[in-house]
Amino acid sequence: QDAAGTALLSSAQTRGTLYSALGRVASVDAQASRELGDWLGAGRPAAVAVGAEYRREKFVYEANAAFAATVLSSTGVDPATHNEGSRDVKAIYTELNIPLWKTLEVTGSLRHDRYSDFGGTTNPKVGFRFQPSRQFLLRGSYSTGFRAPSLYDIHSAQAFTNTTTNFNDPARCPNGVAIAGVSASENCGVQFLRLQGGNLNLQPEKSKNLNFGLVFEPTADLNASFDFWWIRVTQQIAALDDSVIFANAAKYAGLYHRAQDGSLSTDGSQCAGPAPRPNCGYVDNLTDNLGGLNTSGIDLSANYRLRMAGLGQVLFGFMGTYVTSFEYQTEPAGRWNQNAGAYGSGIINGGPVFRWQHALSATWVKDVWSAGISNRFRSSYVDQTPSSTVSSDSTWDIFGSWQPVKSVALTVGVRNVFDRAPPFSNQASTFQVGYDPRFADAAGRAYYMRGTYKF
Numbered sequence: 425q426d427a428a429g430t431a432l433l434s435s436a437q438t439r440g441t442l443y444s445a446l447g448r449v450a451s452v453d454a455q456a457s458r459e460l461g462d463w464l465g466a467g468r469p470a471a472v473a474v475g476a477e478y479r480r481e482k483f484v485y486e487a488n489a490a491f492a493a494t495v496l497s498s499t500g501v502d503p504a505t506h507n508e509g510s511r512d513v514k515a516i517y518t519e520l521n522i523p524l525w526k527t528l529e530v531t532g533s534l535r536h537d538r539y540s541d542f543g544g545t546t547n548p549k550v551g552f553r554f555q556p557s558r559q560f561l562l563r564g565s566y567s568t569g570f571r572a573p574s575l576y577d578i579h580s581a582q583a584f585t586n587t588t589t590n591f592n593d594p595a596r597c598p599n600g601v602a603i604a605g606v607s608a609s610e611n612c613g614v615q616f617l618r619l620q621g622g623n624l625n626l627q628p629e630k631s632k633n634l635n636f637g638l639v640f641e642p643t644a645d646l647n648a649s650f651d652f653w654w655i656r657v658t659q660q661i662a663a664l665d666d667s668v669i670f671a672n673a674a675k676y677a678g679l680y681h682r683a684q685d686g687s688l689s690t691d692g693s694q695c696a697g698p699a700p701r702p703n704c705g706y707v708d709n710l711t712d713n714l715g716g717l718n719t720s721g722i723d724l725s726a727n728y729r730l731r732m733a734g735l736g737q738v739l740f741g742f743m744g745t746y747v748t749s750f751e752y753q754t755e756p757a758g759r760w761n762q763n764a765g766a767y768g769s770g771i772i773n774g775g776p777v778f779r780w781q782h783a784l785s786a787t788w789v790k791d792v793w794s795a796g797i798s799n800r801f802r803s804s805y806v807d808q809t810p811s812s813t814v815s816s817d818s819t820w821d822i823f824g825s826w827q828p829v830k831s832v833a834l835t836v837g838v839r840n841v842f843d844r845a846p847p848f849s850n851q852a853s854t855f856q857v858g859y860d861p862r863f864a865d866a867a868g869r870a871y872y873m874r875g876t877y878k879f
Contacts, residue, residue, distance in 0.1 A: 438491075438494060438495055440488065440491035440494070440495075441488045441491060442487065442488060442491060442492055442495065442499060442501055443485065443486060443487045443488060443492065443501060443505065443581065444485075444486055444488070445483070445484065445485045445486075445576075445580070446483070446484050447481070447482070447483045447575065447576065448480075448481070448482045448483075449479065449480070449481050449482075450479070450480045451477060451478065451479040451480070452477070452478050453475060453476065453477040453478070454475060454476050454477075455473065455474070455475040456473070456474055456475070457471060457472065457473035457474075458471070458472060459471050460472055462523070463522065464522070464523065464524055464525065465525075466523035466524060466525045466526050466529070467523070467526050468523045468526075468529070469523075470520070470521060470522045470523065471520075471521045472518065472519070472520050472521075473518065473519045474516075474517070474518045475516070475517050475518070476514075476515065476516045476517075477513075477514070477515040477516075477517075478512070478513070478514055478515075479512070479513040479514075479515075480510070480511075480512055480513075481510060481511050481512075481513065481575055482508070482509075482510040482575070483507075483508060483509050483510070483575035483576060483579055484506075484507070484508040485505065485506075485507040485508065485576075485579055485580055485581050486505065486506045486507075486508075487501050487502065487503050487504070487505035487506070487581065489503040489504065490503075492505070496692070496693075496696040497691065497692040497693035497696050498692050499583065499585075499692070500583035500584030500585050500617075500692050500695065501581055501583045502581070502582075502583070502698075504698070505581045507579040507580065507581055507622065508579060509541075509575045509578055509579040510575070511539055511540045511541045511575065512539075512540040513537060513538070513539050513540070514537070514538045515535060515536065515537045515538070516535070516536050517533065517534065517535035517536070518533065518534055519531065519532070519533035519534075520532050520533070527554060527555055527556050528552065528553070528554045528555075529552070529553050530550070530551070530552045530553075531549075531550070531551045531552070531553075531565075532548070532549070532550050532551075533548065533549045533550075534546065534547075534548050534549075535547050535548075535549075537570065539572050541572075542572050542627075542628055545570040545628070547567065547568045547569060547570055548567065548568060549565060549566070549567035549568075550565065550566055550567075551563070551564060551565030551566075552564055552565075558641070559640065559641050559642050560638070560639070560640060560641075561638065561639040561640075561641075562636075562637075562638050563635075563636075563637050563638070563639070564634075564635055564636040564637065565633075565634075565635050566632075566633070566634050566635075567632075567633050568630070568631065568632050568633070569629075569630065569631035569632070569633060570628055570629070570630055570631075571628060571629040571630075571631075571661070572628045573626040573627075573628065573629075573661050573711075576622070577622060577623070577626055577661055577711050578622050578623065578624060578626055579622050579624075580621050580622040580711075581621050581622070582619055582620070582621035582622065582710065583619070583620060583621055584617045584618070584619055584620075584689075584692055584695045584704075584706060585617070585618060585620060585692075586615040586616070586617060586618070586690075586692075587615045587616050587617075587618050587666045587670075587707075588615075588665075588666055588667075588852055588853060589615070589666075589667070589852040590613045590614055590615055591613075591614070591615075591616060591666070591667075591670040592611070592612050592613060592670075593611040593612070593616070593687070593688050594670060594673035595673070595680075595682075595686065596611040596686065596687065596688075597611040597612040597613075600612055600613070606687075610687070610690060611687070611688075614690050615690065616688040616689065616690055616705075616706070616707065617688065617689040617690065617691075617692065617694070617695055617704075617705070617706040617707075618666055618706055618707045618708075618709040619681075619706050619707070619708055619709060619710060620663065620709050620710060620711075621710055621711070622710070622711060623710045623711045623712055626661060626711065626712070626713060627659055627713050628659065629657055629658070629659050629660055629661055629713075630657070630658050630659060631655060631656060631657045631658070632655070632656040633653070633654070633655050633656075634653070634654040634655075635651060635652070635653045635654075636651070636652045636653075637649060637650055637651030637652060637723075638650055645728060645729040645730075645731070646726075646727070646728045646729075647726070647727055648724075648725065648726040648727075649723075649724070649725045649726075650722065650723075650724055651722065651723040651724075652720075652721075652722055653720060653721060653722075653723065654719075654720040655717070655718070655719050655720070656716070656717070656718050657716060657717040657718075658715075658716045658717075659713040659714075659716075659756070660713070660714050660715070660716070660717050660752070661711060661712075661713060661714075662711065662712070662714055663709055663710065663711050663712060664676075664679075664709060664712070664714065664754055665774055665853075666707065666709055668754055669707050669709070670707075678708075679707050679708040679709070680705075680707055680708075681704075681705065681706055681707070681708060682705040683702060683703050683704055683705035684702045684703070685703075686705075687705050688705040688706065688707070689703070689704055689705045689706060713756070714752075714753065714754055714755055714756075715752065715753020715754060715755050715756050715757070715758045716752065716753050716756075717750075717751070717752045717753075718749065718750075718751050718752075718760075719747065719749060719750040719751070719764075719777075720747075720748050720749045721745055721746055721747040721748050721749075722745070722746045722748065723743075723744070723745050724742070724743070724744045724745070724746070724782075725741075725742060725743045725744075726740075726741075726742045727739070727740065727741050727742075728740045735790065736788055736789050736790025736791070736793075737788070737789055737790075738786060738787065738788050738789075739785075739786070739787045739789065740785070740786050741783075741784070741785040741786075741787075742782065742783070742784055742785075743782060743783050744780065744781065744782030744783075745780070745781055745782070746779065746780050747764050747765075747777055747778065747779055747780075748764070749764055750762070750763045750764040750768075750777045751763060751764075752768065763777045764777050764779055765777065765778070765779040765803070765804075765805050765806065766805055766806040766810075767805060767806060767807055767808040767814075767849075767851065774853065775851075775853070775860065775862060775863070776805040776814070776860070776863070777805070778802045778803050778805060779803045779805070780801075780802075780803040781800075781801060781802045781803065782799075782800075782801050783798065783799070783800055783801075784798060784799040784801075785797070785798040785799075786798075792826055792827050792828050793824075793825070793826060794824070794825045794827070795822075795823065795824040795825070796822070796823055797820065797821070797822045798820070798821045798822075799818060799819070799820050799821075800817075800818070800819050800821075801816065801817070801818045802816060802817045802818075802863060803816050804816045804847075807849055807850050807851065808849070808850055808851040808852065808853070809850045811850075812848075812850055814847050814848065814849045814860075815847040815848075816847070817844070817846070817847050817863070817864055818844070819839075819840045819841075819842075819844050820840070820841045820842060821837060821838065821839045821840065821841065822837060822838050822841055823835055823836065823837030823838075824836055824837065830878075831877060831878045831879060832875075832876070832877055832878075833875070833876045834873075834874075834875050835873070835874045835875075835876075836871075836872070836873045836874075837871075837872055837874075838869065838870070838871055838872075839865075839869070839870045839871075839872065840865070840867075840868060840869050840870060841869065842869075843868045843869040844868075845859075845866075845868065846858075846859035846860070846861075846864030846865065846866055847859065847864065
């Protein structure tokens, strides 16, 4: 920009503090444990642990009234916003570990939490560990879970903003054709207003978790593990993706709040100021309790140490996850959406569930020197607009390090050695376009140097 252009841009800027939010948490807890003796002659004593916790949470969200009034039409934050909430949480818990015999032990635990705003919940966990030999181990557990909505989920300010992408008004521009008497430019292919923010009516999430795995260690230098997991969640806390609301106008008719003339607003000024706002039309997109989530998969890992006489050693590592199933509902008792290997758009700012992803590494170490190479891989998936598929992504990094003493280290390295560009994605859930910045970096190859000193 030249000086005149910079001055023009500066004259259009408005600077200030829009709102401030502060969360405080104070907690105190106590724990005690002891051995109980070898009840069953397993060669190891049983043990018990007990504990209690008290937590006080407080949250305040307040608009800067003077500045918020200046930018109300663009931010949608009500200048009168002053939301606050607090809660007390009390918990008691216990865990008992019992060796049944030398190769098998079982563990049971129980936790009770009482929230001042949601009542009480009791969640158990049972697990086992079976090791018939030094080289082989079986393990498993089952538990239930509970997550109360955060005070931010409940009390964050409700504000108007535009939809993430362009839509046709299902009533005034069906199938992309404006009805008689309305403007196509204001009803077809535009970003309408939506209301987002906290929800006083939220209920807690609940979950069930099952894990079963085995560990194999044939030598001191080689080990591998396989863990199978299943997770079930109900009443998940999130906001619907606005694309779901506009794609199912009849189903979500209750989320449409139209202006007196039947329109949906495209300009924040139409919804500015206190209610009533006769010219304000919007869709309700508040955080809510959606439907269930079921997912399962396998975690794999392996490590191997190669010892080289006089040349140091090389440590090989591998971690991978395969998702066998991932399905979710956008509302209680609603249709199940399959999302493994695809982009999930039922929840706002959703994203892909990779069928397979892994990390590989090899690190050479000798005396004060070390060097390594690593690979990160994510499988392909069906894009947000299913007409295309996002290709798999694989990047390699290298590094070298010198550590002359324990407290000092110098590292140099290269990220994305082959300068691989992010795979193309048509996602519209973030401001970046052409790729998904949550899973790929557009910077390309990057060089770095890092020095550390510990004292």
